[in-house]
Amino acid sequence: MTFTIVSLLPTLQNTNGDAQNAAVLAQRARWAGLEAEVVAVDDRSTLPDRVDAVVLGSGSDASLETSRSAMLGLHDELRRWGTEGVPILAVGTGWELLSWGIETAGGRSIEGLGILPGRAVPRDGRVTGDLIVKSPLLGVFVGFENHARDYVGAEGSPLGRVRAGAGNGRESGQEGVVMGAVFGTHLHGPVLAKNPGFADHLLGIMADRAGLGYVPGGRSEEVDGYAMAARTAQLRAAGVEASIG
Template identity: 75%
Template sequence: MSGVTLTIVSLLPRLQNTNGDAQNAAVLAARATWAGLDARVVDVDRRDALPERVDAIVLGSGSDSSLEATRGTLLTMHDELRTWGTEGVPILAVGTGWELLSWGIELADGSAVEGLGVLPGRAVPRADRVTGDLVVSSPRFGTLVGFENHARDYVGAEGSPLGRVRAGSGNGRDAGQEGVVMGSVIGTHLHGPVLAKNPSFADALLGIASERARLEYRPGERTAIVDGYAAAAREAQLSAAGVALSASGPRA
């Protein structure tokens, strides 16, 4: 042990935990621990609960009824979020958590919720809700699988997507793209939680966090067992989504 404890912040887990998104923080902490690193998860529901050290951040998705409450709390951390993003702290935002970090959210009734402007693009209404398997080929993170469940498309981030859609809708509007990436800040529709289904995606984020903390991250022996379960689940989902394994690109 190096004496440095990796601190993974789970933002607003009580409001933003659709499909277990908040558990992405637990995945990061577990994999770091299996690699022989000290790691902890800190649940943060208000600004004064932020720890002094922040190595990675997870912000899950919530219901539309919680948009204003979540936005209000995130606004109190606006400066910190921008600083973390600028400094390269990995931030994973899913669903409405991602939308709230964007330029804004247009609602079906014609009203709008202003975003924090950390990520480019905005969420706009679609004719019907999309649900189902989502498979994405990411040049940075390999083939990602998950579940999408959203009533809005995402526009304005065509220049920096997380990846190309192989099955599902993703950002919609026939863009064939999913998510958005700016540095180490990532927004996505992928639920699951996404890091449990895509171990190498989790490892990539841990690699970024560890390097910033001047630590070396190498997946531990125990990850091989867990990753075997994840691989079986991924293959089943790829098959169900009609994506041939031989054409699915690098595995994640």
């Protein structure tokens, strides 16, 4: 079989290169001896028959309404995938669009698709910089955050606790939200390239659903060495290397 990884709205939702998380999943699957392809989906007409994972990147506020309109046509599928345990990774505004809704600094209120709990609300000033998160399940995540909204009312489990950066904000000390196999996060990078353990976790879910096993390939170990060096440098720069250990 061939794993099909949907890159959702890559022309609109790829401001920080987050759509490339789909390419990371596909390549690591191939290194493990599994066939995989990335399919760009901009509307229902390009939706493949089989979907094993979905990646939704971040876009600009100017494209929020356009992206929402396109995603509304896939609302039933997104809800079904989430219920069935298909891994969905949503970053930045892609995550916000899957929430209950978005409030902008200009006073607009944009209704979300309601796939994930919580909503995005304006914060005092944009936050940009290193974001370090400690996950009880997957260890340390590193990435870059760049957002002008906090995320409140996240009743699901957070992706992890913030060790450096703002994350969800409002002094919550949390970053992201997780419900089943649906993951929302502020982490840019792309997050799966900087955190290959997270990519392997998603691939493990995909393989389990298909009745297959997943073991990272030999090439993954070599590439992970580069990722580890970059992660170590970012932890050191953020001043949390020693505390995380």
